[in-house]
Structures are given as C-alpha cells and as structure tokens.
Amino acid sequence: MSQKLIAIDLDGTTLNNQSLISLRTAEVLEKAKKAGHYVSIATGRPFRMSEQFYRQLKLDTPMVNFNGGLVHKPYQQWEFEREISLSKEIAFDILAQKEKLKLDFVAAENRETFYINDLNDFEGHFFATDTVTEANLFTNLTTDPTSLLIKTKHEFSSHVSDSLTKQFANQIDVRTWGGPNAILEIVPKGVQKAMSVSVIADSLNIDQKDVIAFGDEHNDLELLDYAGWGVAMKNGTDQLKGVANDVTSDTNEEDGLANYLEKYLAL
Known part of the structure; x- marks a missing residue:
C-alpha cells in the first residue's frame, strides 16, 4: 500500500x-x-x-x-x-463592545502569547495553561493574534456571531466551540x-x-x-x-x- x-x-x-x-x-x-x-x-x-x-x-x-x-x-x-494572523485592531474593537454584546471575556493569542481581559471568569484547566497574562489587552497586545476567543451566554451567541460577521465581513470567520460553554472563536477569513x-x-x-x-x-x-x-x-x-x-x-x-x-x- x-x-x-x-x-x-x-x-x-x-x-x-x-x-x-x-x-x-x-x-x-x-x-x-x-x-x-x-x-x-x-x-x-x-x-x-x-x-x-x-x-x-x-x-x-x-x-x-x-x-x-x-x-x-x-x-x-x-x-x-x-x-496567519488577524489585525490586533479587531481585538480592540471587539473588546470595546464587551458590554453591548454581553461578552464574559475576550482573549487573544498566537503561538507565543495568550492574553485575556479579565481573570474572574477564567478556568485555567479549560485553557490548559498557567502562563496567562491578565491584561489590559489595549496595552499588552502588541502583536497580531492568530485567534480570538470570546465567551458569552448560549442565548446571545448567535447574535454575537451575526453582529461580528457583519462588522468585519471580509476579515474574519466566526466558529463555535462545542461543549458546555458558549465560546466563539474568531479566525482570519478563509x-x-x-x-x-x-x-x-x-x-x-x-x-x-x-x-x-x-x-x-x-x-x-x-x-x-x-x-x-x-x-x-x-x-x-x-x-x-x-x-x-x-x-x-x-x-x-x-x-x-x-x-x-x-x-x-x-x-
């Protein structure tokens, strides 16, 4: 064979x-x-x-x-x-809408770094990492991320997904993670x-x-x-x-x- x-x-x-x-x-x-x-x-x-x-x-x-x-x-x-990376400006734009979109957290990462805006809702075992930097993403995120993770409630997730897909139409794809948490992953389009x-x-x-x-x-x-x-x-x-x-x-x-x-x- x-x-x-x-x-x-x-x-x-x-x-x-x-x-x-x-x-x-x-x-x-x-x-x-x-x-x-x-x-x-x-x-x-x-x-x-x-x-x-x-x-x-x-x-x-x-x-x-x-x-x-x-x-x-x-x-x-x-x-x-x-x-393949996203523009870090997209992370900042989404973070600015955190309250409006009812997001629990916004995290940004690439191979070297992982930043999350708020550790209160952070489950370390879920992300399998100890090397998290709680960060004001605005000051610490200096490189473009490969992926953004955002957490919301199940009842809001399709609205969040539609809203972000509209706003950043030619730049991102929004994918859902399976499992108990309403986690959306945002990756570069295509x-x-x-x-x-x-x-x-x-x-x-x-x-x-x-x-x-x-x-x-x-x-x-x-x-x-x-x-x-x-x-x-x-x-x-x-x-x-x-x-x-x-x-x-x-x-x-x-x-x-x-x-x-x-x-x-x-x-």
Whole structure:
C-alpha cells in the first residue's frame, strides 16, 4: 500500500469523551507509523492545549493548530511553517463592545502569547495553561493574534456571531466551540484545516489521493472534502457525514478511529 498521510482531528475523534487518547488508539497509530505512514494532528486547539497528545503519540511530523491558522513542526525550524494572523485592531474593537454584546471575556493569542481581559471568569484547566497574562489587552497586545476567543451566554451567541460577521465581513470567520460553554472563536477569513494539511502533504511529497482524514465537526468539513479518503466519526455531524467517503462503525468513545484505521490499512 502506498504511503499515507493520516490527518487526525482531536476532540470527538482521536480523543474519547474524557479528552484522552485510549491505549488502543495510541497502539494503532503507532502501528501505522511503523508501517511507514505519517500521522499528523489537525486541530482547532492551540498548541498549548494539544502538545501533550503530540508527545504522547511520539510524533515528529508537522501539525495544524487553530483550525489551520498555524502549521508548524513543533520544537523545530521548518521551512514550510506559516501562521496567519488577524489585525490586533479587531481585538480592540471587539473588546470595546464587551458590554453591548454581553461578552464574559475576550482573549487573544498566537503561538507565543495568550492574553485575556479579565481573570474572574477564567478556568485555567479549560485553557490548559498557567502562563496567562491578565491584561489590559489595549496595552499588552502588541502583536497580531492568530485567534480570538470570546465567551458569552448560549442565548446571545448567535447574535454575537451575526453582529461580528457583519462588522468585519471580509476579515474574519466566526466558529463555535462545542461543549458546555458558549465560546466563539474568531479566525482570519478563509482559514481552515485543509489549507494547512495540504502544506504538510506537499512537504512530505504525499499526493492528495493518499491523504486520509478523520473528523467529527463542522470545522472538519473542508478537510474531509480535500482528503483522498475522508472519514467521519459515527458521533459526527450529519453535515460532515454528507461530505465523507465513509463513516466509522464506532464512536470516539469506542475507539472508532483505531478500529477503522486498523482495517483500512490492514495493520
């Protein structure tokens, strides 16, 4: 079988419902690597919230963070690396509307920095970081961020999303995070995972037809559509299953990715 690039989403896909990689999933991905395939993480999470999985899987491949906003080779200089940023003025504009839009916080980050305007509503474990700078964003944010996170209440989130999309029409895309909190992520317009996974494929001389991708959510749509073989998780959204080549028989809680990959690659 030709060498494959296996692009894996984390939440709801590689991770179980406890946000862990099971022993079985880790073993199958290790077997795939030993068989000569590349395994590459493509996640919406920043690097600080995905680094532990990169280490656990003992990867040395490039990876995608911020839904495509950053493609890099952790701990190394890599000639294809790129980070796509938003203008910091957008962060300032949104922060100025915090009361009007009923926002709990506004956070701005890139690979090096993470600033949040107010630590009262901050859950450190949720952001997996201790190196947060409580900041008057206006004075401390000196570089353009790759991603903004804003938290509101569920009942306001579609209004916030519509309002920001209108105001910054040609500059941003607003994506929602799944889960209990109403978190909106704001990324530069047109940023998505497929764009950055294609950079990785090119760097490894892997044809598009030899890219296998796994995902579960709307932020995996372009990725599954781009991949030569796109696989939606059984627990994935109907919209995603609509663009996928196939759907796993098991959920992320039942090692769906591992079971599928083992059969598909005859490991």
